[in-house]
Each structure stands twice: as C-alpha cells, then as structure tokens.
Amino acid sequence: MRIVTWNVNSVRLRLPLLEKLTAQKAPDVICLQETKVVDDTFPKTDIEAMGYKHIEIRGMKSYNGVAVLSRLPLTRLEDHAFCGRDDCRHLGVTVDGIDLHCLYVPAGGDEPNPDTNDKFAHKLQFIDEMAHWSAQTRKQGRSAIVTGDFNVAPLEADVWSHKQLLKVVSHTPIEVEKFDRAQAAGQWTDAVRRFVPAEEKLYSWWSYRAKDWAAADRGRRLDHVWASPDLEGRLSGASILRDARGWERPSDHVPVIVDID
DNA sequence: ATGGTAGTTTCACTA
Numbered sequence: 001m002r003i004v005t006w007n008v009n010s011v012r013l014r015l016p017l018l019e020k021l022t023a024q025k026a027p028d029v030i031c032l033q034e035t036k037v038v039d040d041t042f043p044k045t046d047i048e049a050m051g052y053k054h055i056e057i058r059g060m061k062s063y064n065g066v067a068v069l070s071r072l073p074l075t076r077l078e079d080h081a082f083c084g085r086d087d088c089r090h091l092g093v094t095v096d097g098i099d100l101h102c103l104y105v106p107a108g109g110d111e112p113n114p115d116t117n118d119k120f121a122h123k124l125q126f127i128d129e130m131a132h133w134s135a136q137t138r139k140q141g142r143s144a145i146v147t148g149d150f151n152v153a154p155l156e157a158d159v160w161s162h163k164q165l166l167k168v169v170s171h172t173p174i175e176v177e178k179f180d181r182a183q184a185a186g187q188w189t190d191a192v193r194r195f196v197p198a199e200e201k202l203y204s205w206w207s208y209r210a211k212d213w214a215a216a217d218r219g220r221r222l223d224h225v226w227a228s229p230d231l232e233g234r235l236s237g238a239s240i241l242r243d244a245r246g247w248e249r250p251s252d253h254v255p256v257i258v259d260i261d
Numbered sequence: 262a263t264g265g266t267a268g269t270t271t272c273a274c275t276a
Contacts, residue, residue: 009276010268034276036269062269063276107276119275151276208266208276252267252276 001072001096001260002027005223007104007149007205007253011035011067015046017247021255022050025241028071029095031102033149035065042067058091066091066102066148077101080133082126089126098231098260099137103148105130108169120169123151127178134186138228146188147225149253152179155193157201158221170220188226191258192238204240205253213245225258234261 004027008014011032021027030052035042042057052069056076059065065088068074077092077099089104106126109119137144153171156162165171183190196202203219210216227235237259244254 013268034268062271062274109275208268209264211265249267 001029001098003029003031003100003145003147003225003258003260004255005031005033005102005147005149005225006255007033007223007251009034009036009251009253011065012037012041012043013249014251015043017244017250018047019050020247021241021244022052025255025257027257029100030069031100031147032067032069033065033102033104034063035059035067036062037065056091056093058088060088064088064104066104068093068095068100068102070095072096082129082133083122097143099140099142099144101137101144101146101148103130103146103150105149105151107151108175110169112167112169112172112174123169124174124178127152127175127182130182131178131185134182134188138186142228143231144186144228145191145225145231145258146186147223147256147258149222150179150224151222152176153220153222154179154183155198155221157199158203160201160203160218160220165220170222183226186226187229189229189232189235191225191227191235192221192240192256194232194235195238202240203242204256206245208252223253223256225256227258227260231260235259236261 054070108123114121204223206213
C-alpha cells in the first residue's frame with residue numbers, strides 16, 4: 001500500500017497537480033492538509049475521476065482543512081478537536097486494517113515566544129496534546145499511522161542551516177523537545193528517516209518567498225509519516241517528491257511517499 | 262533588520 005501526505009495549500013487550485021501526482025506515483029491513499037474549502041464545495045467529482053472513490057473530508061472556510069482520498073474503502077474514525085478547537089486539523093480513518101490519522105499542526109506564527117505570540121502558544125499546546133493523544137491512541141493496540149504537516153523540522157539535517165534556524169519557528173529547541181516527546185509517547189517510527197540516514201539533508205517544504213527555491217535550497221522537512229512499532233518491519237520504502245516544488249503553480253510543500261507491505 | 266510570495270468568496274489574515 002502506497003500512502004502519500006501532502007499539504008496542498010488549496011485543494012481546488014491544486015487539482016491539476018493532484019492529477020499529475022496520481023498518474024506519476026499511483027498512491028493508494030492520499031492525506032491532504034490545508035484544503036481550504038468547506039465540505040459542501042470540496043471537489044469530490046474531480047477526485048473520484050482520478051480513481052479515488054473513497055473520500056473523507058473535514059474542512060472550513062479559508063483556513064486549514066484535512067482530507068483522505070483512497071482507492072480502498074475507508075471507515076471514518078472519531079474526529080479529535082486538538083486544543084478544544086473545531087478547526088479541522090485532524091481526520092482519522094481505517095484503511096485495510098490500519099488506523100490512519102491525517103494531521104495539520106499549527107504553524108505557530110513568527111515570534112517563538114508563547115507569552116507574546118498566541119499562535120506559538122497554541123502550537124506548543126497542540127504538540128503537548130499530541131503526546132497524550134498518541135499514548136491514548138496506541139493503547140488501543142491497533143496498527144496505526146500518523147501523518148501530515150507537523151510544522152516542525154526535528155533533526156539538524158531537516159533544515160538547511162541548523163544554526164541559523166535555532167530561533168526560527170519550526171526548529172526551535174522547545175518545539176523539537178515537545179515533538180520528540182510526542183513521538184516517544186506513541187513509540188512512533190519516523191517512516192521516512194528509516195530509509196534516509198539522519199545526517200542526510202532532507203526537506204519537504206521551500207518558502208514561496210525565495211527568488212529561486214531550487215538554487216537557494218533553503219528547505220525544511222515539516223511533513224512526516226509516523227508508524228506504530230508493529231508496522232516498522234512492513235515499511236518497504238519512502239521518498240519525498242522534490243520535483244513537485246517545481247511544478248506549475250506549486251504548493252510550498254511537496255508530497256511525501258511511504259510504501260507498506 | 263527587513264522584506265520577500267501565495268492563498269483566500271481578500272482589502273486582512275494566515276502561512
């Protein structure tokens with residue numbers, strides 16, 4: 001089974017790219033974040049025409065929004081409202097015996113100070129809650145995957161310059177500590193790093209603001225796939241579709257691909 | 262320290 005996670009930054013605008021992704025990589029299941037569309041106007045018909053007949057969505061106007069598109073039947077799990085907010089950042093399904101959770105962690109604003117920046121405080125609280133939620137979820141003893149835009153680049157090689165990003169939201173020590181705790185709380189395996197050495201530079205996001213994103217290559221790995229321990233031995237491959245950042249009218253994030261036997 | 266781009270039923274906010 002091939003699973004893809006992708007922050008599309010507007011699903012309606014990115015339909016031609018979704019078409020390209022599905023034609024090129026033939027994923028079985030696609031987790032989307034930042035769909036930016038209410039459920040009534042989600043482009044279901046277009047996506048069904050690409051072969052994804054099973055669609056679960058949770059969207060709102062303008063911001064956030066998650067979706068799971070699948071060739072295989074889905075059973076919807078209970079939505080979780082992180083930080084008590086109904087802001088469409090989580091959607092869970094069961095697919096082929098695996099619980100799959102699609103997550104969009106708050107970006108956290110610019111200033112990495114929770115006392116002066118409410119958005120950063122929200123992000124820290126959200127990641128703390130991910131630890132509790134992970135422990136609870138894993139207690140059920142089911143095979144599980146948590147994936148999405150986690151908005152944290154935990155490793156030094158997950159950013160273009162560890163030193164220059166220490167005070168930049170997404171790579172600050174406090175975020176990375178909490179991120180590590182959440183991962184440990186669920187005994188989650190980093191499915192992509194299982195196939196790419198921790199020292200090797202690896203990014204899934206490049207800012208729109210760079211003059212030449214590819215030449216500067218100032219990326220960060222913000223998108224992740226975590227697997228429960230029982231699935232570790234069944235992971236058969238992973239890759240990040242860097243090319244997609246160069247497609248026409250791209251998202252600033254690219255698809256992350258994981259294969260499971 | 263600044264400003265750079267993209268998306269949204271937009272003229273402000275989020276990323």
